[in-house]
Amino acid sequence: MPKSALRPQGDFPPAGLGRRLAAALYDSFLCIALLIVVGFIYKLIQMAIYGEAQLRQWSDAGALDGDPLLSTLLLFSLFGFFAKFWTHGGQTLGMQVWGIRVQNADGTAISLWQALLRFVIAGVSWLALGLGFAWILVDRRKRSWHDLYSDSLIVRLPKHAHRK
Secondary structure, eight states: OOOOOOOSOOOOOOOHHHHHHHHHHHHHHHHHHHHHHHHHHHHHHHHHHOOOHHHHHHHHHHHTOOOHHHHHHHHHHHHHHHHHHHHHOOOOOOHHTTTTEEEEETTOOOOOHHHHHHHHHHHHHHHTHHHHHGGTTTTTOOOOHHHHHHOOOEOOHHHHHHTO
């Protein structure tokens, strides 16, 4: 499958930590909304299958705490959100607002495999108290752990390019 070139093309500077964190904050609000909707739909389906009385009984007994199916659905939903945006255009909505984009060094969109690596390692970065993101401050090319592991980079687009 040929790589799709992202527009605009050019040699753009790497994005700094501030812009990345601002885009992540913006995207976190969208992700929270997504998780609420997915959780609500999941509960509606459960209610349709088992009934409200049975769900209430299970809930009171603690049987619904830590539902592995719901956790899996939520994780897949989050990955789907990021993978779709990163592999088709290189920008989540938060990245569009802050004028940054994820791409390969040659200016093409990242693959689904790279998106998965980015997603997993970004999670590890957050779990390590942000150390993977702070790595940007010591790397001379401003790369985070997930940039390094996925062999991709986040660039800052010119102002006129990301406001379209």
